[in-house]
Amino acid sequence: MSNVPVDRAGASLDRAARLGERLERARAGDRDALDEVVRELNPLLWRVARAQGLAAEEAADVVQTTWLELVRGLHTIRSSSALTAWLVTTTRRESWRVRGLAQRQTPHDAATLESSPDPDPGPADQLLSEERDRALWQHVARLPERCRALLRIVAHVDRPDYTVVAEALGMPRGSIGPTRGRCLAKLREMLAADSTWSPT
Amino acid sequence: MTAPYSADQPLDDLDQAILDQLAAVLTRLDPPPADLDDRVRLVLALDDVDRDVARLREEHLVGAVRGTERTRTLTFDAESRTVMITIVDRPDGLVRIDGWLAPGAAVRVELRHPxxxxxxxxxxxxxxxxxxxxxxxxxxxxxxxxxxxxxxxQVVTPALAL
Incomplete structure (x- = not known):
C-alpha cells in the first residue's frame, strides 16, 4: 500500500490542534474562529442527528439549536475534545427532544424511528459514480448494524476520539476500541477480496 | 492477510484511508443542507443575550396555487411563547409572512437576514x-x-430558508 499517504495520522493531529486553537480564539470572542469551528464540526453533528432518525429539516434545526446552546456554555469548555463531546451529546439530546415531540403528534411506528437513515441501495448506486465508492458502500451495508452505526460516526471524528464516539452512540467508552477494531478488520477483509476496490 | 486488531492498536494508514473514503461516501449519499453553515452563522451572529430558543414543532405545506403561490405554516415552541408563521410565496418573487404569537402581546418582531x-x-x-x-x-x-x-x-427561532 505504498500509494497511501503516510502523513494521515499527523494530519489529523494537526487538525485537532487547529480546532483547539480556534476554540481558544472563539472563547475570546473571535466570531471568525467560531465560524471555522462550525464548518469543521457541522458534518459530524449532522451525521449524529440523522443517526437518531431525524428528517433532514429537523436535523438542520437540531444542529442550529446545539450551536446556540454552546454559545451559552462556551466559557466552560476547555479543550477541543471536550468541545466535540459536548456538542455531540447536546445534538443527541436535542434530537431525542424533537423525536419525542414528533411522536406525540403523529403516531409514528417505533420501528421507523429506530431505523437507520442509510439510503436505499437504489439511490446509492446512482449517487456514487465511482466504482470503488460503490464497492465500499456495498461492503459496509453487509456489516452488522452496530458496526455500521459506529463507522458512520468514526469516519467523521479525528484520530478517532473515543469519548466523542461513545457520546455519539450511547455506548460505553471501553467498548468503542474493540468494536471499532473488529468492524474495521471485517471491512478490510471484505475489501481486500474485492478487485473493484482499491485504497486510492 | 490482516492481523487481528487489539483494542489499543492505533488506526493505520489503510484504516484512515477507508474511513476518509467512507466519510466522503456518506456525505455524497446524505449531504447536510448546502446552507447549514450559513444558517448556523446567522443564528450565532445574534448578540449574546438572554434567549429562549424556539424549536420547530410542526411544518405544514398548505399547498401550491397554480404553481405560483406556495404556502407553508411553521409552528415554533419556546418556553415563554409559541410563534406560528405562515409563509406565502408572492407571484413577484417576494414572500409575505403572517405571524401569530401566543400568548398574544404587542411586541417588536424582528426578521434577521444574513x-x-x-x-x-x-x-x-x-x-x-x-x-x-x-x-x-x-x-x-x-x-x-x-x-x-x-x-x-428574547424568543429566537432557528434560521429558516424562505
Missing part, C-alpha cells in the same frame, strides 16, 4: 398578530423581543 442585509422590524398587535411583507427569499430568523418593561428573554 449580514450585511438589515433586519426588518414590525410590531405585533395586542392579539399577537403581525405581518412582514415584501420579504426576499433566502435565510431569515425570527426574533420576538420582550414587551417594554417586561423582564423576559
Amino acid at each position: 449580514a450585511p442585509d438589515p433586519s426588518q422590524t414590525v410590531e405585533s398587535d395586542a392579539s399577537g398578530r403581525f405581518v412582514l411583507d415584501g420579504v426576499p427569499h433566502g435565510l431569515a430568523q425570527v426574533v420576538v423581543h420582550p414587551a417594554r418593561g417586561e423582564h423576559a428573554p
Whole structure:
C-alpha cells in the first residue's frame, strides 16, 4: 500500500490542534474562529442527528439549536475534545427532544424511528459514480448494524476520539476500541477480496 | 492477510484511508443542507443575550396555487411563547409572512437576514398578530423581543430558508 499517504495520522493531529486553537480564539470572542469551528464540526453533528432518525429539516434545526446552546456554555469548555463531546451529546439530546415531540403528534411506528437513515441501495448506486465508492458502500451495508452505526460516526471524528464516539452512540467508552477494531478488520477483509476496490 | 486488531492498536494508514473514503461516501449519499453553515452563522451572529430558543414543532405545506403561490405554516415552541408563521410565496418573487404569537402581546418582531442585509422590524398587535411583507427569499430568523418593561428573554427561532 505504498500509494497511501503516510502523513494521515499527523494530519489529523494537526487538525485537532487547529480546532483547539480556534476554540481558544472563539472563547475570546473571535466570531471568525467560531465560524471555522462550525464548518469543521457541522458534518459530524449532522451525521449524529440523522443517526437518531431525524428528517433532514429537523436535523438542520437540531444542529442550529446545539450551536446556540454552546454559545451559552462556551466559557466552560476547555479543550477541543471536550468541545466535540459536548456538542455531540447536546445534538443527541436535542434530537431525542424533537423525536419525542414528533411522536406525540403523529403516531409514528417505533420501528421507523429506530431505523437507520442509510439510503436505499437504489439511490446509492446512482449517487456514487465511482466504482470503488460503490464497492465500499456495498461492503459496509453487509456489516452488522452496530458496526455500521459506529463507522458512520468514526469516519467523521479525528484520530478517532473515543469519548466523542461513545457520546455519539450511547455506548460505553471501553467498548468503542474493540468494536471499532473488529468492524474495521471485517471491512478490510471484505475489501481486500474485492478487485473493484482499491485504497486510492 | 490482516492481523487481528487489539483494542489499543492505533488506526493505520489503510484504516484512515477507508474511513476518509467512507466519510466522503456518506456525505455524497446524505449531504447536510448546502446552507447549514450559513444558517448556523446567522443564528450565532445574534448578540449574546438572554434567549429562549424556539424549536420547530410542526411544518405544514398548505399547498401550491397554480404553481405560483406556495404556502407553508411553521409552528415554533419556546418556553415563554409559541410563534406560528405562515409563509406565502408572492407571484413577484417576494414572500409575505403572517405571524401569530401566543400568548398574544404587542411586541417588536424582528426578521434577521444574513449580514450585511438589515433586519426588518414590525410590531405585533395586542392579539399577537403581525405581518412582514415584501420579504426576499433566502435565510431569515425570527426574533420576538420582550414587551417594554417586561423582564423576559428574547424568543429566537432557528434560521429558516424562505
